[in-house]
Each structure stands twice: as structure tokens, then as C-alpha cells.
Amino acid sequence: MVQSLPEMPDKAGYFGEYGGQIIPPELKAVMDKISDAYEEVRKTQAFQDELQELYAYYVGRPSPVYYARRLTERQGGARIFLKREDLNHTGAHKINHCLGQALLARFMGKTKVLAETGAGQHGVALATACALVGIPCEIHMGVVDMKKERPNVTKMQILGATMVPVTRGTQTLKDAVDSAFDEYIKDPVNFLYAIGSAVGPHPFPKMVRDFQSIIGKEAREQFLAREKRLPDMVVACVGGGSNAIGMFTEFLPDEAVRLVGVEPAGKGLDTPDNAATMSLGRKGVLHGYRCYALQDENGNTLPVYSIASGLDYPGVGPQHCYLRDIGRVQYEAVTDDECLDAFLTLSRVEGIIPALESAHAVAYAMKVAKEMDPDKAILVNLSGRGDKDADFVAGKLAL
Numbered sequence: 565m566v567q568s569l570p571e572m573p574d575k576a577g578y579f580g581e582y583g584g585q586i587i588p589p590e591l592k593a594v595m596d597k598i599s600d601a602y603e604e605v606r607k608t609q610a611f612q613d614e615l616q617e618l619y620a621y622y623v624g625r626p627s628p629v630y631y632a633r634r635l636t637e638r639q640g641g642a643r644i645f646l647k648r649e650d651l652n653h654t655g656a657h658k659i660n661h662c663l664g665q666a667l668l669a670r671f672m673g674k675t676k677v678l679a680e681t682g683a684g685q686h687g688v689a690l691a692t693a694c695a696l697v698g699i700p701c702e703i704h705m706g707v708v709d710m711k712k713e714r715p716n717v718t719k720m721q722i723l724g725a726t727m728v729p730v731t732r733g734t735q736t737l738k739d740a741v742d743s744a745f746d747e748y749i750k751d752p753v754n755f756l757y758a759i760g761s762a763v764g765p766h767p768f769p770k771m772v773r774d775f776q777s778i779i780g781k782e783a784r785e786q787f788l789a790r791e792k793r794l795p796d797m798v799v800a801c802v803g804g805g806s807n808a809i810g811m812f813t814e815f816l817p818d819e820a821v822r823l824v825g826v827e828p829a830g831k832g833l834d835t836p837d838n839a840a841t842m843s844l845g846r847k848g849v850l851h852g853y854r855c856y857a858l859q860d861e862n863g864n865t866l867p868v869y870s871i872a873s874g875l876d877y878p879g880v881g882p883q884h885c886y887l888r889d890i891g892r893v894q895y896e897a898v899t900d901d902e903c904l905d906a907f908l909t910l911s912r913v914e915g916i917i918p919a920l921e922s923a924h925a926v927a928y929a930m931k932v933a934k935e936m937d938p939d940k941a942i943l944v945n946l947s948g949r950g951d952k953d954a955d956f957v958a959g960k961l962a963l
């Protein structure tokens with residue numbers, strides 16, 4: 565097999581010009597320790613066995629690849645398949661990398677794992693993994709978000725996580741990041757800051773990708789076994805980019821397979837209310853790494869918006885930036901309205917309620933399938949289930 569892409573990232577954590585460790589020297593030393601520990605532990609059979617066992621018997625892997633026959637018939641054109649990450653324990657792909665990071669924290673003898681959360685999805689997945697592995701977990705969350713996302717707050721509390729309500733600034737995600745980071749730098753040697761996507765300073769984009777790459781490994785094998793060929797197109801939504809890079813990695817050498825990342829166009833690319841980093845961003849530095857980011861000329865981060873709170877992030881994982889520049893992955897944007905339409909259509913035609921994040925990928929597949937021949941196949945990563953979004957959508961559409 566021709567391996568046309570180099571091993572990524574390089575030793576310094578760069579994917580081409582993106583990624584790296586744009587952080588103070590003290591913190592760089594800490595990140596290098598994490599990187600060394602990760603490289604050491606991932607080569608051990610015990611670590612791989614434990615992770616695989618958890619994936620199989622705890623998460624419920626492999627998640628199925630499902631042929632969405634009724635959705636395909638409704639749209640006409642290419643057949644649409646779904647990789648069912650929504651069926652994982654806790655309802656999304658995030659558990660894959662949270663388990664990996666919790667095991668790493670235990671291996672490194674960390675005394676506390678901490679993180680911020682916006683809508684609470686990362687917080688719940690991390691609190692779950694920490695409960696399982698037996699490590700104290702601390703979640704920082706803006707009080708505005710805590711009011712909005714009460715069920716997730718309750719879940720994190722039940723799972724034994726310490727909730728830190730953040731009252732500074734806008735009392736939302738951005739301030740929760742600052743609050744969690746302030747706590748982390750009090751003792752970075754003994755704490756692990758568990759990052760929620762394939763973003764942040766090296767080694768996090770690599771580590772999170774490695775833990776998520778189980779999605780594409782399974783999906784490629786499952787699709788081949790079932791169809792005796794590869795899909796023509798693979799689609800995933802992109803916030804920070806963890807579910808997408810997890811899905812894409814195994815397909816990167818398959819040049820005939822088109823890879824499409826779908827980002828949120830929100831209320832439109834011509835409005836300020838979007839989070840279309842690839843479509844509208846410029847090269848910059850965010851959260852300790854280089855990437856495309858929604859920033860002004862002075863590097864100030866712009867406010868972002870999406871109907872799917874898991875996608876409203878002003879940056880994007882460094883490997884995605886590289887894959888975009890070399891043309892291996894194409895990035896498209898889908899609006900809130902298209903997302904809502906896909907959410908309701910998949911629910912009513914297939915009986916599958918998708919997360920609003922995942923509905924972005926479904927919406928793109930629905931759009932493009934119509935323009936493709938019926939002998940073509942599109943594989944969509946259904947990153948999570950939509951229970952969390954049900955009340956919001958019902959209110960919004962006045963169902």
C-alpha cells in the first residue's frame with residue numbers, strides 16, 4: 565500500500581506549520597513529560613489490552629455501521645451509511661478519548677483530572693471515565709451554562725465529580741477554560757488537564773486522535789466486509805475535530821475516498837453568528853497551538869455561535885488545518901436550519917435522534933447524496949445521540 569502521507573505530527577508536535585507547543589517554558593516541560601509518558605505507555609501490551617477491553621465491554625464497541633435505507637430512498641442518489649457512535653456508553657464518541665486520558669493519568673500517578681465544559685458533554689464523559697478508573701475529577705463550568713444544562717450538571721455530580729461554578733466574565737465556556745487553567749497551573753505536575761478534543765498543545769492533538777482512531781479502523785473494516793469495497797465519501801462534523809480525525813485517519817491513504825469535514829455555518833457565513841473556522845478563519849495561535857482561528861487582525865478571538873454547542877469553538881485541530889491545506893480533506897459549512905432539517909428527518913425517517921452536532925454531517929450527506937449516482941456510497945460518522953437536544957429542538961420548532 566502506498567503511504568502517501570508522512571507520519572504526523574513531528575517530534576515537536578507539528579502537522580506542517582500547525583500545532584506545536586506555543587506555551588511558557590515551565591508548561592512545555594510538563595507537556596513533554598505527558599508526551600513521554602504517553603509514548604511509553606501506549607507501547608505496552610497491558611495498556612492496549614486494558615483500553616481495548618474497555619472499548620469492547622464498557623463502551624460497547626464496535627459500534628455498528630448501519631445502512632440508512634429509508635433516508636437513502638427519500639433523498640435519492642448515493643446510499644447513506646451511519647457509523648453509530650451514538651450507541652456508545654454515554655451517547656457519543658467523547659468517551660473514547662476520555663478513557664484513554666484517564667488511564668494515562670493513572671499511569672502517571674496524577675492526583676486529579678480537571679477540565680472545563682460548555683454544554684457538559686465533555687464533563688460527563690470525563691466524570692464517567694474518572695469514576696471508572698478511580699481518579700478525582702474536577703469540572704469547571706460557567707454558571708450560565710450550569711443553569712442551561714442542568715441534567716448534565718446533575719449527572720456529573722452523581723458520577724462523583726467536583727463541580728466548580730465559574731462566575732467570572734460571561735460565565736460561559738471561555739471563562740470556564742480560564743478558571744480550569746488557573747487551577748491546573750497551581751500544580752501541573754500532579755494534575756492532568758484533560759482536553760476535550762483534538763486541540764491544544766502537543767501531545768493532545770495526537771493523543772486524542774490516536775484514541776479516537778478506533779472509529780475509522782472499525783468503520784473501514786466493517787464497510788469492506790459488508791460492501792466488498794470502500795465508501796466513495798466519508799463525512800464527519802468538525803468542532804475541535806476529534807470525531808472527524810478519528811473517522812478520517814484510517815482512510816487517509818485511500819486516495820479514492822473523499823473526506824469531508826462539516827463545520828457550523830450557524831445563521832449564515834455572511835452573518836457574525838457562525839463558527840466556520842475553516843471557511844472564515846485566519847492562521848493564528850489559540851490555546852497553546854497554531855491553527856486556523858476566528859480572530860481579528862490583532863489575534864483577539866471573535867465570539868462564535870452554533871446551534872450545536874459542541875461545535876462552537878473558535879479554532880480547529882492542527883491536523884485538520886494541515887489536511888485542508890494539502891487538499892486531502894475538504895471542509896464544508898452547514899447552517900442551523902439545514903441542521904434542524906436533518907435532525908428531524910433522520911428522527912422521523914430512521915427513528916434515530918442525532919445530536920445537533922452530528923446532524924451537521926447528516927445534513928451535508930443528505931444534500932450531496934442527491935447529486936451522486938445510486939451506486940455510490942457515503943459513510944457518515946454519527947458522533948452522538950440527540951437526547952440532550954430533544955427539548956431544545958421541540959421548543960424551537962414548536963412541535
Ligand SMILES: *Cc1c(COP(=O)(O)O)cnc(C)c1O
Nearest residue numbers: 761803804805806807874921948
Ligand atoms: C463534542 C461533540 C462534537 C464536537 O467535537 P469534535 O471534537 O469536533 O468531535 C461532535 N459531536 C458530538 C456528539 C459531541 O458531543
